Amino acid sequence: MAAETLSNLDRSTLRERALHALRTAILAGQYQPGAHLGEVDLANRLGISRGTVREALRHLQQEGLLVPAARGMLQVHRLSPTEVRELYQVRAALESLAVVGVIASAGRPAAVTELRQALIRLDQTAGDFAAQVEADLGFHLLLCELSGNSMLVRTWRHLEGPIRVTVMSAGNEQRRLPMSAARHEPIVDAIERGDEAGALEVLHQHMALAGTQLATPVDQPDLPVSRPRPSTEQ
Template identity: 45%
Template structure:
């Protein structure tokens, strides 16, 4: 494999982040069975360290165990994608509504602007754009001040990562484009709950439709 060996410092976290990135970017595609000997050599870590990272990713929903206990990258079907993005939209609508009620709304909005600036800065770099996109939406939920909402969103993050590359790089980059998020932030700044809900639901629906259409095309081929 071409995965780069890791530095010795904070080895467990680096292994976790490297493995997560390899899955999210499609280097380890959905359905791929993980071979410990290959991965430990590729990352330059012990099999014990690798197992710790794999257990964490199983908890996050990125990996699942087969009948014999061997871990593989989670696969998500078309129906699951639709449900996943419906729930994600509902959570983020609630987060946006809650955010608008805070007295320090301008300060919280500025934090989101900083997240958006990062997304602009890394656009075109697949790995960094994925992280910047997820950070924007995660921060929206954090800024709501609702810890239960945030926990629910974090439970979806692993499965969402699995879906990102289902539609291929071009569609993935389109879903995560800074221009789509510019519009979200502009609407959010208006503090109009009904408008925010409409735009956020459309944002998630468009992303889900691209993913599902790509799956249909792949199945037909």
């Protein structure tokens, strides 16, 4: 019984490691939207069994990062222009709730201080795309966390994967402009004033512009593909 329990733990650990490696590769743009992921190839590259890879891929499909493709394979989800616009409409609704919560909170001054620090980090990442993506998402996640609504934060995090895939598949100018600190500062200014209507208006404009820009199809060369690191299966 003990040996069986340890075996199950080992399998679970390998599945989590494979899941983390594949999710990281997808969200970092190492596998572009539309790229096919095959069990045999991934199992060989990661040094684990096909069954373990299959479980990890199934989990990524549930997260919305992968979708069914031809010949029983899975591919990285390429959101349609309509899906991108809908994604940002949902973000606008969620983050509007966050704005309302922050403004109504007694801790609004401290929240504004944290948000301005996030703006500084966003400004400092200009020119480093990967860091800018992290700083941009960090700002919006912080906004949700400062609302004090744990369910809101959990729901926002569920959208993080599709958001990353959308940003990674957009053209350089399309994806950089919405992430600038200047585009976020008016949101913080309105929150500091306690101007709920103004903050919501700026936020909705920000999300509408980002959704429109990111939904515009572009032709861009494929990025070099970096493979997930191998794991040693016991």
